[in-house]
Amino acid sequence: MTVQHARSANIYDLRQASPTLPPAGVRPDDACDLFQGLGARMSFDRDEEIFGEGEPADFVYRVISGAVRTYRVLNDGRRQIGDFHLAGDLFGLEAGREHMLSAEAIGRCDILVCRRSTLFGLAARSPDLGQALWAQTARELERAQAHLMLLGRKSACERVATFLGALAGRQPGNREITLHMSRQDIADYLGLTIETVSRTFTQLQADGVIALNGCRHVRIVSIGALERLTE
Amino acid sequence: MTVQHARSANIYDLRQASPTLPPAGVRPDDACDLFQGLGARMSFDRDEEIFGEGEPADFVYRVISGAVRTYRVLNDGRRQIGDFHLAGDLFGLEAGREHMLSAEAIGRCDILVCRRSTLFGLAARSPDLGQALWAQTARELERAQAHLMLLGRKSACERVATFLGALAGRQPGNREITLHMSRQDIADYLGLTIETVSRTFTQLQADGVIALNGCRHVRIVSIGALERLTE
DNA sequence: CGTATCGTTGAAATATATCAATCGCAGTGG
DNA sequence: CCACTGCGATTGATATATTTCAACGATACG
Structure with missing residues (x-):
């Protein structure tokens, strides 16, 4: 894994986070502008772990190029992939302290990484950002629920x-x-x-x-x- | 369906919302106290619809007694239940404008109902409440992700x-x-x-x-x- | 006490998994 | 440039878990 700073990048252009979903009730655009220049660029190799289930969720990630899978495994190795994250997608954002799934690079990929504490601190003072973070989680929930229908029926x-x-x-x-x-x-x-x-x-x-x-x-x-x- | 006011009830005791899950990073307890006396009590009969997929998500609900199912159906009638909500559980909270699933009473049940706009208005001024709302969505996401593993593998x-x-x-x-x-x-x-x-x-x-x-x-x-x- | 609804059990059908072989492409080295 | 190698993808044959179809049983209700 390699790291380099990317001051010009914007981890928080949430507009592109999940383009297939209908617009949520909140408009994250305003909040996004607050985050110009946040985050460091990192590169991951094929199958490299970005974070593991149960690890502290200290960072939020955004795919610049390549693709990422988030997943869980059972004791005997059976794996369920929760979602794929492509260029522009945000992932790893948690309301709680720990990651609920593991994340791996599918191929070599570039990721923008931002401290969660920074966002939380700002969100405590900016309702717009708070809503943007919430909307992001809500989008993930909506995707998960659509996926339940697929897997179950x-x-x-x-x-x-x-x-x-x-x-x-x-x-x-x-x-x-x-x-x-x-x-x-x-x-x-x-x-x-x-x-x-x-x-x-x-x-x-x-x-x-x-x-x-x-x-x-x-x-x-x-x-x-x-x-x-x-x- | 019958309605009656219940000033003494507290729709926002989030502590009991999902007792099986580990505590989230935020502590909603403080925010809860702000909501003493919110909501109206309603009763629903067996199989009665509480809200439908795609309808405006103007209210948030809490189960007082009985049980509720949230679900989606395909054109040909195949149904996938997303979750069951028992006494104490919150449901119907959405970041977006519309409900993503339908909700029905499983048996006769009592539900506490609260205007979403009220919560949103307060959340805009109270970071604690904002975090509590987010934590609630995050808990639902966690449950959904565990369910993906179950259904898929x-x-x-x-x-x-x-x-x-x-x-x-x-x-x-x-x-x-x-x-x-x-x-x-x-x-x-x-x-x-x-x-x-x-x-x-x-x-x-x-x-x-x-x-x-x-x-x-x-x-x-x-x-x-x-x-x-x-x- | 009859009726309706829901749950259980059985037998047969089927979609998907499993096991196993082959294919095809990408990278490597002669 | 061409064989060799390795890994992922495809295809085939068979096994099996679950579904489907059907009958029966139990429980609640008027």
Whole structure:
């Protein structure tokens, strides 16, 4: 891991934190301006841990480039990925003292890191910032709740379709999706096995819904068909 | 649904909101005292809707007695219950304008209702309350994330065991659990079918882990065995 | 006491997991 | 430039947990 200061960066442009979600009741934009120049830039290698479950949540992170997974594991190694964080996304923000999940770099990536205590101190005096922090947590909650529906009640095909649709939704008008994560990561995110994920990709391609250009590049051929599969 | 004022009640005793979770970084207790006497008491009948997904989130709710389920449904009727809320629990608190899930009374129940705008107004001036509201959302997020692990990676038996263990954990030292919800509710919470839930209960009883006194009353015979099944 | 609703149990079907082999691509070294 | 190697992805065959379909039982209620 390497560190360098990045005074010009702005860890708190919350507008981009979760572009797929509807706007929350609060407008974090105002608060963002207060945080020009905060944070240090760090680089992480593939599979490097950024923080671990149960560790003190002393920092807040923002993805500059690359991708991050947050996850939990059971004793016997079964893993559930809670979310993927792509460029622009915030992660690691906790109301409590400790991290509830672990975070790892999916590939080599650059991360902006900011002390939590700084934000908390400022938030105690700035209601706008306080609301922005809350809104960020609320967005994560909304994503988690949508994911509960997926894991609890959707078929393998619907899970994969929902996943691809959500990724496509992040770049509106863009039917070309680059998968930063492996099949194992996707499987652990969708509550499936790699084999089922692979088979489902193949099936979607056979049905003319998507086209695969190498296993990390998906082109959505029929958005309508994909959304129909989403349920 | 019936309404009556309850000046002596305190919707904001957040201490009891989620007793199974570890204490968050903020201490809501101080903020709670600010809210003596807020809210109106309402009663809901079995299966009555308290609020619907997408509706304006103008109120915050607290369970006085009975139980509430929050859930989402897909077009074809598949339902995923996000959480159960028992006496003392807060629910319906949103950072955004709209409810992300629907809420229904599981049985006849009494609910304390408080205007959200009141809380928001006060929170803008009270950092403590602001933190308390945030902590409440963070607790919900933590519960959702634990549930992701359950739905994505645990077996039917582990799901049921985890569910029973969590319920028992709400009344420490109490091995007697009263199930306020039907088998269908449990199934929709655990991402299973009623039949599988029923069979799993039977199996746990056969294995000497639990004892059933009628389908709504469970006695945990071996806490150790139950926790081992939890994984 | 009859009726409705919910829960349990059984048998069969099926979606997904598991086990195992092959494929394909990227990097490496001859 | 081409074989070699290694790891991830795909495909196939089989196993299995859970669902589905169906019948029966229990409990609550009027």
